[in-house]
Amino acid sequence: MRPPDQDLALLPPLGGLGFARWVWRQLTSMKTALILLFLLAIASIPGSILPQQGNDPLKVKEWIAGSPEVGRVLQSLGFFDVFAAPWFAAVYLLLFISLIGCVIPRARQHWRAMLAPPPPAPRNLLRLGGTVTLDVTADPVEVLAGAADYLRRHRWRVVSGPLGTDDGAHWVAAEKGYLRETGNLVFHVALLLILASVAVGGLFGWKGNVIVKEGGGFANTVTQYDAWGGGRLVDSDSLTPFSFSLDSFDVDFEREGSQRGAPKYFEARVTYRDDPAAPQQQAVIEVNSPLEVDRAKVFLVGHGYAPSFVVKDSSGKVVFKDAVVFLPQDGNFTSTGVVKVPDADPQLGLRGLYLPTVSVDKIRGGESVFPAPDDPAMFLSAWTGDLGLDTGMPQSVYRLDSESMTQIGLASLRPGQIWNWPDGTGSVMFTGFDRWASFQIAYDPGKEAALIASILAITGLMLSLFVRRRRIWVKVLAPAGAATVVQVAGLTRSSSLDDIDLGALTDDIDSLVREISRTEATPKEHT
Numbered sequence: 001m002r003p004p005d006q007d008l009a010l011l012p013p014l015g016g017l018g019f020a021r022w023v024w025r026q027l028t029s030m031k032t033a034l035i036l037l038f039l040l041a042i043a044s045i046p047g048s049i050l051p052q053q054g055n056d057p058l059k060v061k062e063w064i065a066g067s068p069e070v071g072r073v074l075q076s077l078g079f080f081d082v083f084a085a086p087w088f089a090a091v092y093l094l095l096f097i098s099l100i101g102c103v104i105p106r107a108r109q110h111w112r113a114m115l116a117p118p119p120p121a122p123r124n125l126l127r128l129g130g131t132v133t134l135d136v137t138a139d140p141v142e143v144l145a146g147a148a149d150y151l152r153r154h155r156w157r158v159v160s161g162p163l164g165t166d167d168g169a170h171w172v173a174a175e176k177g178y179l180r181e182t183g184n185l186v187f188h189v190a191l192l193l194i195l196a197s198v199a200v201g202g203l204f205g206w207k208g209n210v211i212v213k214e215g216g217g218f219a220n221t222v223t224q225y226d227a228w229g230g231g232r233l234v235d236s237d238s239l240t241p242f243s244f245s246l247d248s249f250d251v252d253f254e255r256e257g258s259q260r261g262a263p264k265y266f267e268a269r270v271t272y273r274d275d276p277a278a279p280q281q282q283a284v285i286e287v288n289s290p291l292e293v294d295r296a297k298v299f300l301v302g303h304g305y306a307p308s309f310v311v312k313d314s315s316g317k318v319v320f321k322d323a324v325v326f327l328p329q330d331g332n333f334t335s336t337g338v339v340k341v342p343d344a345d346p347q348l349g350l351r352g353l354y355l356p357t358v359s360v361d362k363i364r365g366g367e368s369v370f371p372a373p374d375d376p377a378m379f380l381s382a383w384t385g386d387l388g389l390d391t392g393m394p395q396s397v398y399r400l401d402s403e404s405m406t407q408i409g410l411a412s413l414r415p416g417q418i419w420n421w422p423d424g425t426g427s428v429m430f431t432g433f434d435r436w437a438s439f440q441i442a443y444d445p446g447k448e449a450a451l452i453a454s455i456l457a458i459t460g461l462m463l464s465l466f467v468r469r470r471r472i473w474v475k476v477l478a479p480a481g482a483a484t485v486v487q488v489a490g491l492t493r494s495s496s497l498d499d500i501d502l503g504a505l506t507d508d509i510d511s512l513v514r515e516i517s518r519t520e521a522t523p524k525e526h527t
Contacts (some may be wrong), residue, residue, distance in 0.1 A: 006206075027094070028101025029444070035140035036095040042093055047082035050074070052229070064323035077392035084232065092214060095456055096195050103188045110181045117159045121171035121473035122489075132490040132513050137477050138168055140476040140484050147474040148172045150515045164296070164327055171249070172474040175492065183463025186456055206239070211325055213306050213436045217245035222297070230330055237274065242293040243282075244272035249303060249435040251428035253372050261331055261371055268300050268437045285439075295443060304328045304335055307354050307378055310429040319344045319426075323434045326354045332368040338400040347387045349400045350428065351447060353379040366412070376415060376429045382408040459485035468504040472512065 026032060033348035051059035060080045064071030068438045078085030127132050127289050136143060144160065151174040152160050161171035205245060208228035212218050220243060224230050230236055251266035268285045274293055285291050291298040326337030330457065339350035357370035358377035366379055385405030411419040413430040420427045470492045477485040490505045 010338045024101065025335055027098050028105075029098075030102055032169075033095065033098040033102055036091060036098055037089050040095055043082065043088050046074075050082075052083075053081040055243070057301070059153075070451055082364070083248070086487040088285065092195070092199070096199075097193065099192050101196070103185060105194065105333055107185055108189075110185060114182070114462050116179055118157055118175035120159075120161055120469060123476045125473060125487045125489040128491060129489060130509065131511060134486040134513065134516060135483045136273070136486055136516070137483060140275070143476055143484060143486055144170055144172050144474065147512060147516060148174075150512060151472065154511075155412045170476045173470075173471070174473075175471045177467050177469030179463050180469045180493075181464075182268055182468040183460040183465075183467060186460030187464060188460075190453045190457035190460055194457065196415075196451060197446035197450035200449070201231070201444045203231040203233045205442070205446065206236075207440060207442035207444075207446040208232050209301075209440050211436050211438050212246045212453070213323055213325065214246055214434045215248055217243060218439070219243040225441075240294045240296050241275045242296070243276070244275060244291070246270055246437055249434070251303060253370070258261040263371075266300070266303055268439075273519055295440050295445075297442055299440045301436060301440045304333065304436055304438075305356065306430045306434045306436045307352065307375070308433060309339055309350070310431055311339070311344070311348065311350075311426065312425050312428075313344050313426045324352075324436055326352065327395075330368075331371065332356070333371040334368040337398060340387050340389070340397075340400065342387055344426065346384050346425070348391075349383040349385075349387055349402065349405060351381045351383070351400055351402075354433070355379070373433065376433065378413045379410070380413065380419065380428065380430075381410050382419075382421060382428065384408055384425065458473075470505045470508065472505075472508060474516075486516060 006049045006201070050064055053060050058285050059238055060075075063080075072339075074080060078087065081425060082088055122128070127131075146159050148160060151172070156174035156176045157178075158172060158174045161169075161173070165473060196486075206229065207312075208222075208225035210218055210225050220237070220239050228236075249266070249268050252264040253278040254262045254264055270283050270285060270291065271280050272283060272291065273280055283291050285298060285300045285387055287300055290300070300357065306323040306325050308323035309320060311317060313319050318341070320339065324337050324339050326335035328335045333356050335354040335356075337352050338353070339352065341348040342351075354365070355366055355368040355377045356372060357368055357374040358366055359369045360366050364378065382404050383400065385402075388404065389399050395401070408421050409423065413419055413428075415430055415432045418427050420431045470490060470491040472488070475487040475489075477487070490509050491503050
């Protein structure tokens with residue numbers, strides 16, 4: 001015998017075309033498709049747990065600033081913009097190609113199987129496990145006709161064998177369960193549609209978040225968003241020119257029982273225009289009832305308080321008068337925020353803790369015990385110095401960089417109270433509060449197709465799991481001067497050969513045997 005390396009040396013060279021065919025076969029195998037699907041799921045994890053550049057660039061900057069070494073490595077690998085990263089697109093496209101290569105050949109094969117008649121009965125049915133043999137006195141033609149009629153009534157595809165085979169036998173062949181493979185193909189085609197829909201949404205869709213205070217407004221331009229992300233083929237200058245204003249925000253909370261503090265409802269009443277020349281329209285936006293304007297949807301996703309302040313400098317001049325968005329930190333809407341007053345001389349900054357229903361504890365300090373504004377209070381710390389706004393670096397409106405500032409003092413205020421700073425440097429008055437609502441505005445052109453594809457995928461999966469592919473043969477032998485011998489056998493087409501498949505086939509055979517046995521019969525089983 002020759003060594004294996006000599007046998008390999010005798011093989012002809014693969015060549016460029018042969019290598020390309022080998023690569024195509026490997027790429028379009030079901031094993032490769034499953035591996036790529038698994039890799040796509042793993043590749044999506046960083047996009048779910050890390051802030052993304054397209055959604056919240058400020059959080060990305062804060063994350064990198066907090067862990068500069070790790071942050072720079074992750075940024076170079078594209079982990080802060082996962083769904084636009086080249087490696088994610090490569091896995092996505094390879095999975096798409098692999099599924100196409102899997103589906104097309106199987107679709108052609110299934111189409112031929114759907115048109116092909118059931119195969120004829122094997123010469124020796126007794127070799128199949130579970131074959132049932134009957135001796136009957138009925139005419140062979142009558143037995144076969146009755147069996148064929150029974151199978152057709154139960155939605156089997158039936159063909160009959162020619163009269164006068166070599167062994168004098170006649171037969172009926174039946175098959176059902178073609179929808180099993182149909183469901184399998186529908187499932188894979190639906191996966192392709194889902195991938196295509198997500199790609200369309202990723203390329204042509206966009207979404208953004210914005211916080212609007214009561215009495216404030218929003219126009220659908222990129223500069224109006226707090227965070228905005230669009231697909232690679234989106235022209236940010238041609239967004240739908242709608243606008244809306246938040247007229248009022250209504251919310252109520254449960255006050256009794258185990259659900260105390262949970263919102264009963266919250267809704268935003270808005271006035272909107274489809275475009276600047278369109279007439280005004282009224283709408284109510286609720287959690288599961290978004291406003292739809294030219295296929296873009298405005299979702300209500302959150303709410304909170306915007307305490308209002310009046311700040312005066314040492315001369316008594318008003319240098320700040322506005323409501324400021326504070327962000328809730330817990331279920332009782334303990335909220336934090338900052339006020340920056342760059343027009344004061346020197347510049348001023350305030351850190352605030354707003355408590356809608358205040359409770360003061362000697363150990364824990366102040367806290368909110370209910371989300372409604374039953375007894376509001378404000379705890380402030382005041383700082384003077386350089387706010388750092390002239391450096392050109394973007395800053396979060398919810399954080400105060402006090403490294404270059406000096407603290408003036410601390411105070412707690414109720415609505416209407418004034419805190420005068422020492423040495424006549426100025427004062428701040430807590431005048432009350434407004435409410436704000438957070439909206440997510442999104443346009444996804446692929447969502448309808450993705451929904452239809454998801455329904456198709458579930459339907460196809462159910463068909464492939466619950467439909468049983470199986471065959472049954474009925475063979476009649478009529479020896480001269482003897483009783484008619486009927487043989488009934490079946491075969492499951494499932495690759496799993498589990499108890500459910502075999503049980504379904506056994507039930508089919510038993511039902512057919514009972515139908516045949518309506519004539520005089522003496523059954524006996526061969527195993």
